[in-house]
Structures are given as C-alpha cells and as structure tokens.
Amino acid sequence: KAGVTQTPRYLIKTRGQQVTLSCSPISGHRSVSWYQQTPGQGLQFLFEYFSETQRNKGNFPGRFSGRQFSNSRSEMNVSTLELGDSALYLCASSSGTGWAGELFFGEGSRLTVL
Amino acid sequence: GDSVTQMEGPVTLSEEAFLTINCTYTATGYPSLFWYVQYPGEGLQLLLKATKADDKGSNKGFEATYRKETTSFHLEKGSVQVSDSAVYFCALSDSSGGTSYGKLTFGQGTILTVHP
Numbered sequence: 001k002a003g004v005t006q007t008p009r010y011l012i013k014t015r016g017q018q019v020t021l022s023c024s025p026i027s028g029h030r031s032v033s034w035y036q037q038t039p040g041q042g043l044q045f046l047f048e049y050f051s052e053t054q055r056n057k058g059n060f061p062g063r064f065s066g067r068q069f070s071n072s073r074s075e076m077n078v079s080t081l082e083l084g085d086s087a088l089y090l091c092a093s094s095s096g097t098g099w100a101g102e103l104f105f106g107e108g109s110r111l112t113v114l
Numbered sequence: 115g116d117s118v119t120q121m122e123g124p125v126t127l128s129e130e131a132f133l134t135i136n137c138t139y140t141a142t143g144y145p146s147l148f149w150y151v152q153y154p155g156e157g158l159q160l161l162l163k164a165t166k167a168d169d170k171g172s173n174k175g176f177e178a179t180y181r182k183e184t185t186s187f188h189l190e191k192g193s194v195q196v197s198d199s200a201v202y203f204c205a206l207s208d209s210s211g212g213t214s215y216g217k218l219t220f221g222q223g224t225i226l227t228v229h230p
Contacts, residue, residue: 004157031215031216032216033216033217042220042221042222042223043203043218043220043223045216045217045218045219047216048215048216048217050215050216055215055216056214056215056216056217058217090157090158092157092158092216094216096215100146100165100207101146101148101163101205101206101207101218102148102160102163103158103160103216103218104160105150105157105158105159106157107155107156107157108157
C-alpha cells in the first residue's frame, strides 16, 4: 500500500512569492492534515480537511490556506512568503471516520524562503 | 490549552543501554497519548499509543504507560540499538471530535543517538 506522497520535496522561494504544496494520502484515507515543523516552534498543526471541507484549523495567519479535492488529494498554499515560513511542511492522512489520533505522515516538503 | 513537555535532549547512549525519555502533558479532557518517531530523512511514524489511563503501549521493544495521576507518558526501552537513533516525539490528541480532528499536540522532540 503506497504511503503519503508529498511534492515537491524541496523548494526555494523568495520573500513575497507564493507557494503551493501537494499531498496524496494513503488510498482510502479521506482526511488530510497539514503541519509545519521548525527548529524553534516544533510541530504545529495548520489545518485538516475531510471530504473537501476544512474541519479544523490551527492558529496560523490567513496567508496559509488549503483545499482538498474529490479524490482526497490536498494542496496547501502560502501567499506573500516571509522568511519565517521556512520550514518542513508535513502532510498526514487518516481514515477520517472518528478521530483516534493515529496519523500517517509523508516525508515532507522543505521550503526555504530567501 | 493542551501542551506536551519532553525532557531536554539530545540523549546519547551506548548500544544495549537502558532508555528513558520523559514526557508530561497538560490537557483539559481525557486525551489519547502517542509516541511518534522520525528517522533521518523520513516522515513521522507512530511508535506506540495509549488511549486511557493505565494503558500500556508497546512496539519494537519500546513501552510507555499512561499515568493519569502524574500526567505522564514516559518512553522506555531496555536495550537500545544503533538503529533506534532518531527523533522521538510525545504527542496527545483530544478524542472529543469537533475541533480535535487531525490535530495532535506535540512535544519538542528528543534526539536520540546510539553509539556501537
């Protein structure tokens, strides 16, 4: 069974640009969550999508947005990039029915903002 | 809000040594508790979990017991191997649904290095 796939794995952007990251969940999983991982703040929850609807959201500014498609694939977008947005962005999937806390993570997309 | 505190790292051990990584939590409800592991260059993987007080989670020789009275979930392994070198994260989830969907609250992570 294929795992969670994230693309691109690495990318470099400059301040003010925008970026879109993609995530394909495990087949059959309908929930996709996004996390930001930085050395200073650790792992922080961005948002969660289920059946194309955002069900939960963390404490990030509106520059961070996401969406989910009918095939459960998800994208997250960061607009007007800031230096502090440099991070590893992790996508995770789960079945979405109920919430038991078990997530299956991808390898992440490492974003560097110059 | 909910929070998780892990022991300061990094931790360096010799092969076959005993491992303890401390984890304490603060939560308003009755959370489920987890240990996730991140090997170099990989995403996080669930190592073990416990969903209620006094439950013991175990996997690959690692164990942790959900202690409600001390709000702790310490990770232990009797004999570590070089292949256990990784970053270990303690986490909790609120299982009440609603605003908890997809959200894990993580500790800062503990880097473990095991030398031959």
